[in-house]
Amino acid sequence: MTQAPVNVTVTGAAGQIGYALLFRIASGQLLGQDKPVRLRLLEIPQAVKAAEGTALELEDGAFPLLAGIDIFDDAKQAFEGTNVALLVGARPRTKGMERGDLLEANGGIFKPQGEAINAGAADDVKVLVVGNPANTNALIAKAHAPDVPAERFTAMTRLDHNRAIAQLAKKLGVPVTEVKKMTIWGNHSATQYPDIFNAEVNGTSAAEAVGDQAWLENEFIPRVAKRGAEIIEARGASSAASAANAAIDHIYNWVNGTPEGDWVSMGVPSDGSYGVPEGLISSFPVVCRDGSYEIVQGLEINDFSRAKIDASVAELSEERDAVRKLGLV
Numbered sequence: 001m002t003q004a005p006v007n008v009t010v011t012g013a014a015g016q017i018g019y020a021l022l023f024r025i026a027s028g029q030l031l032g033q034d035k036p037v038r039l040r041l042l043e044i045p046q047a048v049k050a051a052e053g054t055a056l057e058l059e060d061g062a063f064p065l066l067a068g069i070d071i072f073d074d075a076k077q078a079f080e081g082t083n084v085a086l087l088v089g090a091r092p093r094t095k096g097m098e099r100g101d102l103l104e105a106n107g108g109i110f111k112p113q114g115e116a117i118n119a120g121a122a123d124d125v126k127v128l129v130v131g132n133p134a135n136t137n138a139l140i141a142k143a144h145a146p147d148v149p150a151e152r153f154t155a156m157t158r159l160d161h162n163r164a165i166a167q168l169a170k171k172l173g174v175p176v177t178e179v180k181k182m183t184i185w186g187n188h189s190a191t192q193y194p195d196i197f198n199a200e201v202n203g204t205s206a207a208e209a210v211g212d213q214a215w216l217e218n219e220f221i222p223r224v225a226k227r228g229a230e231i232i233e234a235r236g237a238s239s240a241a242s243a244a245n246a247a248i249d250h251i252y253n254w255v256n257g258t259p260e261g262d263w264v265s266m267g268v269p270s271d272g273s274y275g276v277p278e279g280l281i282s283s284f285p286v287v288c289r290d291g292s293y294e295i296v297q298g299l300e301i302n303d304f305s306r307a308k309i310d311a312s313v314a315e316l317s318e319e320r321d322a323v324r325k326l327g328l329v
């Protein structure tokens with residue numbers, strides 16, 4: 001283990017996703033088994049003690065790759081020298097809160113965090129926003145980090161991607177490993193569009209293998225898009241371990257590449273591909289190589305898919321307009 005440790009900042013470290021995420025990072029699953037990590041945990045002052053408790057447990061794991069843990073309640077310090085920033089902590093929607101209130105409350109978190117990343121993160125920083133509304137929170141953070149290349153700001157739709165693979169595999173009675181080229185388009189919200197027209201099962205068209213438009217429209221798409229609510233209903237709490245798992249997958253692929261003949265879904269700043277307005281953080285199919293990603297080009301978008309993508313992108317534009325009005329971007 002001669003490499004210098006990679007600095008990984010996790011916000012919301014004392015929350016449920018944080019608890020599921022930190023042990024997997026410490027065990028080497030985020031970056032790879034040859035990469036030591038130094039954890040930098042950010043919490044609000046009231047939750048620092050709980051984060052300290054988690055740090056004690058991390059110590060008790062005696063993880064060979066864990067080079068150190070520091071805990072902060074100040075964003076500037078937490079993002080100093082960070083190579084990988086996992087922005088998990090966010091303001092949840094509470095009773096009586098309007099959409100605008102939620103965006104404003106999250107602006108109060110993601111604006112200063114963007115500024116702190118801009119001021120102190122390492123030159124190679126990669127940012128993943130998990131905290132909801134993830135795409136627009138990522139947009140806010142990016143807007144306040146003008147010195148960081150825009151493409152380093154990403155939002156998590158990998159949980160949706162994994163959910164879509166699992167549901168499709170279940171429908172067709174095949175192992176998840178047979179499903180390739182799944183795509184989530186748009187927003188991490190109920191408007192997202194899981195696209196099976198470009199997906200493959202055993203190397204052939206997934207849509208043809210399913211051959212059931214009613215299942216696609218009435219079961220698959222709503223199931224994937226509303227899976228978060230289904231989990232909350234069943235568990236009495238939102239997805240945590242599966243969200244942490246998806247965050248691990250997102251960064252692992254970004255850093256180490258996607259497998260040959262497959263792609264993954266990431267919320268990334270649009271370059272105008274597929275008619276998504278430039279700058280919006282929208283989910284696309286991407287391939288990752290050598291620590292960077294590229295949006296997969298040239299996919300066929302049929303009329304059904306076009307309408308679904310447009311609807312989700314329209315929601316992203318509305319969210320951007322709302323945070324623009326609030327002076328957050």
Ligand SMILES: NC(=O)C1=CN([C@@H]2O[C@H](COP(=O)(O)OP(=O)(O)OC[C@H]3O[C@@H](n4cnc5c(N)ncnc54)[C@H](O)[C@@H]3O)[C@@H](O)[C@H]2O)C=CC1
Nearest residue numbers: 012014015016017042043047089090130131132156159243
């Ligand atoms: N993109 C996705 O696919 C998913 C996103 N989520 C979102 O992830 C977020 C976190 O979820 P949980 O861990 O379950 O929530 P949680 O409420 O258990 O934990 C959130 C933590 O963030 C902390 N926090 C709040 N403001 C902060 C700030 N300014 N700086 C640092 N820490 C701060 C809180 O003290 C709390 O410990 C939520 O917004 C949730 O909606 C959850 C599942 C999937």
Ligand SMILES: O=C([O-])CC(=O)C(=O)O
Nearest residue numbers: 132159227228229238239
């Ligand atoms: O709604 C939530 O907080 C959880 C969420 O994003 C998901 O499970 O996809």
